[in-house]
Amino acid sequence: MITLRLTRKLQALFEIDLPEQLLPTTNKLGDWYANFIPTESGDLILMVNEKTLLSVAVPIWESDHWLVSFHLRVTNLLAMIGIPFETILQELHHYKDIQFDNTKSRSVLGSMNDIAYQYQVIAEMTNSMSDLSLSNAEYRMSEVPFKSIGSRFPREIAKELLV
Numbered sequence: 068m069i070t071l072r073l074t075r076k077l078q079a080l081f082e083i084d085l086p087e088q089l090l091p092t093t094n095k096l097g098d099w100y101a102n103f104i105p106t107e108s109g110d111l112i113l114m115v116n117e118k119t120l121l122s123v124a125v126p127i128w129e130s131d132h133w134l135v136s137f138h139l140r141v142t143n144l145l146a147m148i149g150i151p152f153e154t155i156l157q158e159l160h161h162y163k164d165i166q167f168d169n170t171k172s173r174s175v176l177g178s179m180n181d182i183a184y185q186y187q188v189i190a191e192m193t194n195s196m197s198d199l200s201l202s203n204a205e206y207r208m209s210e211v212p213f214k215s216i217g218s219r220f221p222r223e224i225a226k227e228l229l230v
Contacts, residue, residue, distance in 0.1 A: 068164045074102040094161035104183040106190035119224040148222040
């Protein structure tokens with residue numbers, strides 16, 4: 068079981084009702100935060116992990132199956148940063164059950180705004196959506212140190228938590 072913490076903007080977009088009581092999160096990476104971000108090359112749903120600040124993005128035109136895309140994007144990113152496949156499968160086993168809640172960490176939201184800005188810059192640097200590689204952007208962001216996590220790299224923290 069994981070908790071996907073949605074901004075009000077995303078809750079309204081998907082018309083999601085929140086549960087009265089949450090079940091405990093069971094995955095090692097913990098909660099993910101999600102927000103809608105506009106970019107020059109097309110709007111994205113940005114998901115950022117609370118503990119590591121790893122980020123994945125799903126194009127808004129995939130919104131009909133954005134949770135499936137979320138699983139695939141996380142799988143791809145974890146593989147790109149060197150997490151063993153068995154470990155990825157163990158982590159993603161918990162992602163089959165997703166509950167939604169409000170955001171709660173202002174620190175994560177602040178970092179998410181910084182990450183969103185970087186995705187917007189990356190999108191502006193591409194000529195068209197066909198030139199934009201979300202995998203490259205996600206990997207690139209895993210190598211950016213963030214002050215809110217001790218000026219460490221998201222990929223390093225993910226490896227510590229998972230391996």
